[in-house]
Amino acid sequence: MMKLSNLLLFVLPVIISVIFTYFTYVNLLTVWIAFGVWLSMVVGFFIFINYYSVSKRSKKYYMPLAGKIQNYRIASFVTSFNEDPKIVESTLISVKNVTQKYGKVFLLDDSTNEEIRKELENFCKKNDIIYFHRENRKGFKAGAINEALKKIEDSFDLVAIFDADQRPLEGFFEQVIPYFSDPKVALVQIPQNYTETYTKIAQGAKYQQEPFLRIIMRGRSGYSAFSLGSGSVFRISALKDVGYFAEYSITEDAATSIKLNEKGYKTVYADVGLIWYGEPPEDLSAYLTQQSRWSFGYFQLLGEMLKSNLSFSQFFDYFSGFLYWVKEGPITILEFISPIIFLSLRIPIVKINPILYVLLYIPYLIITIVLFSFSVKEKGEYGLKGFYYHQVVEYLEFYAITLSFISWIFRRKIPFKVTPKGVVSRNFKLIIPHLIFIILLSLSDILGIIWYLTSTSIILKAAIIVNIFWSTYQIPFLLGGILASRTYNIEKPKYTEIVSK
Structure with a gap:
């Protein structure tokens, strides 16, 4: 039987986003983008709360030094x-x-x-x-x-x-x-x-x-x-x-x-x-195959989660994984579209004082980054380089995950594919969506700067700055993803057979 607390947690991000959208949307033509903007922030907050919770639990993690070796077959x-x-x-x-x-x-x-x-x-x-x-x-x-x-x-x-x-x-x-x-x-x-x-x-x-x-x-x-x-x-x-x-x-x-x-x-x-x-995906095609399979599988799990008898905390842990894939797929596309529409077409998306937005959202953004940084600071291999590479590959996957999401919504089956190993290839078609968004975001920045220079309203200037910031923020990661997918300058050593008879 579906637990009421788990069902409430499932619908809560949508309900909160709908409420915020209702009070801030500008017109019916862009209401769906306004909803996407709010859903992005609300889902991000839920993911952060869960991450903070498990990171606190991880500090109590320990492994027993020794144990009894039982006679298991x-x-x-x-x-x-x-x-x-x-x-x-x-x-x-x-x-x-x-x-x-x-x-x-x-x-x-x-x-x-x-x-x-x-x-x-x-x-x-x-x-x-x-x-x-x-x-x-x-x-x-x-x-x-x-x-x-x-x-x-x-x-x-x-x-x-x-x-x-x-x-x-x-x-x-x-x-x-x-x-x-x-x-x-x-x-x-x-x-x-x-x-x-x-x-x-x-x-x-x-x-x-x-x-x-x-x-x-x-x-x-x-x-x-x-x-x-x-x-x-x-x-x-x-x-x-x-x-x-x-x-x-x-x-x-x-x-x-x-x-x-x-x-x-x-x-x-x-x-x-x-x-x-262990062999990770070596090229973009292999990586997207892997991420598409993982995301689709997790989307499939939603029904299993909702019908399960998991405790609230267990459900939140699993549900946050579902939210992660939604955010990395369709929500990411809406995050691209919002500043493009506003800066290029000069169509407002949400009615909110941009200065108030900065005063409320920027401290939250800083807190989440600082807490994440502290949580991984002991992981020497990660660092700033790891953070950048992490973001780069996540920006590469939005298109594949969105297709998986659409397939799940329409109950289409996707074929099981093993992540290809050992062969590195280039496929220009896979980066076309990323190139398109880089061009559109860059063009939006230029048009936004022109708009800023010709505007006399302080509130409007602040809104333009906020959108230019988010538009510009995404370009280095998209560009880094394209470069990573096209660059194979690390020589792989010749495979040495270690099989002994």
């Missing part, structure tokens, strides 16, 4: 779909090295490329690895995991899941197993590690993950942490209790975590570097 699943066999084989060897004392390694290969399939099957036979292959891809990754689990569930206690490019370090299970001494722990998640950052896009993707992995997931540990799809170790009986993995979502990891949380199971995040290899 472990099945390690490596999932693959038309991946480079050399990458998969290296991962299988790493997984086998950490698993052999506890159980068996399984390759769940959904590859449709017959050449890849045969090579991986032969490799598994030679290395005592169990090979699973399906003729259909029902449920995609979740379906493959569920089919394998139903075949082996009585033989194993825990299942570990690794993507084809995520390789565990020696001692992986020695640090993970002790958490399961608590019978309510259903999941232990190890952070992913992007090491192959040989392009600007790859670097940006890594920096984008840092606040999430180092702060948000720490703050959600034991409460609302969720599986990241790889480096996840589940209690099989808990998965069985919630009906296995959710096959209806392309982000089956998060959907399954919600089902575990609402059943009262604990989901633990162990922030320790136990993954030594």
Whole structure:
């Protein structure tokens, strides 16, 4: 049954934005932009409140120094779909090295490329690895995991899941197993590690993950942490209790975590570097494919969240993720459009004293930036460079996320796509929306300056300055994204095969 408190939290950002819009809109032609402006600020505030909450919780985060190694039987699943066999084989060897004392390694290969399939099957036979292959891809990754689990569930206690490019370090299970001494722990998640950052896009993707992995997931540990799809170790009986993995979502990891949380199971995040290899998206096409899949999957989760029996705080944690994707997609486009309309066409969007706006909003903006900066100050790898790269890749994704949002609204299905690895390409079409907005924002700035110089009203001048500020603020990040997507000046070392027979 839907909880009233969670339903209220869901509608609150919209209600608040509608109220503000009602009292400040100028005309019916631009009322939707006015609503978007207010929704941007309100959603941003909700996201900030949640971030502040989890960052406070993250300060209490700790990891036990030692624990009892129980005699669990472990099945390690490596999932693959038309991946480079050399990458998969290296991962299988790493997984086998950490698993052999506890159980068996399984390759769940959904590859449709017959050449890849045969090579991986032969490799598994030679290395005592169990090979699973399906003729259909029902449920995609979740379906493959569920089919394998139903075949082996009585033989194993825990299942570990690794993507084809995520390789565990020696001692992986020695640090993970002790958490399961608590019978309510259903999941232990190890952070992913992007090491192959040989392009600007790859670097940006890594920096984008840092606040999430180092702060948000720490703050959600034991409460609302969720599986990241790889480096996840589940209690099989808990998965069985919630009906296995959710096959209806392309982000089956998060959907399954919600089902575990609402059943009262604990989901633990162990922030320790136990993954030594990971390939982030290397070019814009791969990055947008990844972000499109993640955002669409999270949009799909909304119904699951609303129907769930999650506590208010757990719901807020998950719901803030939904708000994040909405803000990075359609709301970002409205943030572009608003100053363009005002400065270029001289059409007012909202009726509000710009000086009052500056006095109220700027302190809030400064506070959020300062608090965010303090929360990540101990993360030496992040810093100012990390913040810039983080913003750059987020400005690159608005178009892809908006398309995912539209597909979700109209109940269209998008095909499951594995993030491409190992191949770097350029596709000019992908940056056309960004180029268009750079041109429009720059033109708006010029027209705004001319308007400012010819205006005699102090209030109007203040309004022009505010809009020029927001228009100009976005240009460096859009431009940085375009440059990052076109620049591959970091030489990637030649791949060295580490597979040993």
